[in-house]
Amino acid sequence: MVHSLTGDLKDYCWSTVQYSICTTNGNGINLTVATDVASGSYIELFIDEGFDTPANTTTSTTGFDVTASWGGVTIIDDLATGYTAASKFTATAAISGTITEDAITITANNAGEASDYLFSFKSSSGYTVGDMIEITFPREYDLFVGHANEWFTEEANVYYMDCSSTALGASWCTVDKRVVTISGSVAVESTSAIDITLHMVKNPTTAASR
Amino acid sequence: MTTGTLIPEGGKIVVALDNNWAITAQSVCTVTGLSAMANGTAVTKSAPIGTAINLSTFGEVASGSTISISCTYLTMTSGAGTPAMVSTYVSYDPEDNKINKWCASGNTVTVTSVVVTAGTSSDWAHTIAPSNLSQTGVNGSFKFKLSQTIPKGALVSIVYP
Numbered sequence: 001m002v003h004s005l006t007g008d009l010k011d012y013c014w015s016t017v018q019y020s021i022c023t024t025n026g027n028g029i030n031l032t033v034a035t036d037v038a039s040g041s042y043i044e045l046f047i048d049e050g051f052d053t054p055a056n057t058t059t060s061t062t063g064f065d066v067t068a069s070w071g072g073v074t075i076i077d078d079l080a081t082g083y084t085a086a087s088k089f090t091a092t093a094a095i096s097g098t099i100t101e102d103a104i105t106i107t108a109n110n111a112g113e114a115s116d117y118l119f120s121f122k123s124s125s126g127y128t129v130g131d132m133i134e135i136t137f138p139r140e141y142d143l144f145v146g147h148a149n150e151w152f153t154e155e156a157n158v159y160y161m162d163c164s165s166t167a168l169g170a171s172w173c174t175v176d177k178r179v180v181t182i183s184g185s186v187a188v189e190s191t192s193a194i195d196i197t198l199h200m201v202k203n204p205t206t207a208a209s210r
Numbered sequence: 211m212t213t214g215t216l217i218p219e220g221g222k223i224v225v226a227l228d229n230n231w232a233i234t235a236q237s238v239c240t241v242t243g244l245s246a247m248a249n250g251t252a253v254t255k256s257a258p259i260g261t262a263i264n265l266s267t268f269g270e271v272a273s274g275s276t277i278s279i280s281c282t283y284l285t286m287t288s289g290a291g292t293p294a295m296v297s298t299y300v301s302y303d304p305e306d307n308k309i310n311k312w313c314a315s316g317n318t319v320t321v322t323s324v325v326v327t328a329g330t331s332s333d334w335a336h337t338i339a340p341s342n343l344s345q346t347g348v349n350g351s352f353k354f355k356l357s358q359t360i361p362k363g364a365l366v367s368i369v370y371p
Contacts (some may be wrong), residue, residue, distance in 0.1 A: 004346055005346045008246060019217060020363075021219060023341065023367070025367055027369055027370055028367060028369035028370045029367070029368050030365060030366070030367050030368075030370045031365070031366040031367075031368070032363065032364070032365055032366075033360060033362060033363070033364050033366060034363075035362050036359065036360070036361050036362050037356060037359065037360045038356075038357055038359050039329075039357060039358050039359045039362075040355065040356065040357075041355070041356060042333070042353055042354065042355050042356070043353070043354060043356065043366070044351065044352070044353040045351060045352055045353075045368070046349070046350075046351040047349065047350050047351070048349055049347040049348070050348075050349070050350060051338055051345075051347070051348045051349075052345065052347070052348075053338065053341060053343055053344060053345045053348065054343060054344075055343055055344045056247045056343060060371030061369045061371075063371050064331075064336065064352060064354070064368055064369070064370060064371060065368070066296045066330075066331040066354060066366065066367070066368055067354075067367045067368040068358075068360045068364050068365065068367070069363070069364065069365055070285075070360060070361050070364040071232075071234055071285035072370075073285075073326055074326075074328045075326055075329065075358045075360050075364065076328060076329050076330060076332055076356060076357070076360065076366070077328040077329075077330070077357055078330050079330060083371075084334055085335075086333075086334040086335055087334040087371070088334070088371055089336070089338065089341075089370075089371045090341075091341055091342060091343040091344075091345075092340075092341050092342050092343070093279075093342065093343065094342055094343050094344065095342045095345075097339070108219060110292060130211075134339075134340075139259060142272075147268075148233065165318045177349070179339075179349065208226055
């Protein structure tokens with residue numbers, strides 16, 4: 001797995017720990033933490049558009065390696081052996097399906113306006129209940145598009161947005177960093193079109209093609 | 211430290227750390243025992259990366275006054291055990307004449323050092339989406355647990371498989 005970004009990652013890098021710098025280091029990232037991080041606590045990082053997956057499904061021989069140093073003193077230094085399965089990466093099979101007849105209808109396309117976005121397309125594999133459909137918005141959109149917010153106290157950090165679909169029936173849409181994940185309740189044949197309307201998506205604030 | 215001879219307004223104080231110690235980019239130093247000048251000018255404090263803490267533009271400091279300096283995130287660059295922390299403390303009058311001088315020799319300020327044994331990360335989890343082969347620019351996340359405390363300013367490097 002390689003890194004597909006270069007230089008400063010401040011617009012692509014999120015962390016549960018406050019950081020001051022996030023950059024690439026060739027085949028990974030460097031993060032300068034801006035706060036003490038206690039022993040026993042976790043660091044979680046999210047990298048947007050940061051990975052190129054390998055061309056095969058062979059499990060990597062190595063896993064993620066972490067080093068941490070301060071003032072020239074090494075504090076964390078993972079051994080180059082004994083990687084856990086959770087630290088290794090295995091690419092899954094190639095995507096075989098295709099999307100056709102795709103179209104987007106935006107009810108109001110003025111810059112900065114909140115609008116309904118209608119996506120319609122056909123999937124060569126159709127839709128089976130339990131599948132997830134992901135729509136990734138361009139970087140000019142809000143991180144949590146469509147007034148997404150936590151709908152259920154039982155689901156902390158899960159952000160829902162208002163959406164609807166004729167083909168998929170009752171649908172749920174969650175949002176995480178410009179990625180909307182839709183799950184429907186009705187199967188759709190590959191010959192039928194799938195429609196998804198995402199409500200109250202705020203258009204980018206400048207008028208330009210995305 | 212306790213001032214031996216009165217330091218007039220407009221003087222300065224220079225505290226030099228021993229070579230074993232250094233002020234880092236994360237260091238924040240606070241000073242007590244000094245007041246602003248009569249015209250309201252606040253105490254100037256300078257503690258750049260290195261080994262010197264400079265204090266100036268303070269009001270008159272009476273003989274016998276106690277001045278305290280506290281700095282965070284100092285690093286011990288070499289040495290072990292209990293090396294001296296402060297090398298010299300010198301105060302000057304407004305004309306840069308030395309007034310008080312204190313040397314570490316015979317008056318050692320010591321701090322017990324802690325040897326850090328490098329730990330490892332654990333409890334790894336990651337997501338790559340989509341994880342199909344030959345995908346470019348995909349999103350991902352990873353999560354791991356630390357076995358050692360890492361201080362503010364630490365550089366964490368993560369290398370992918």
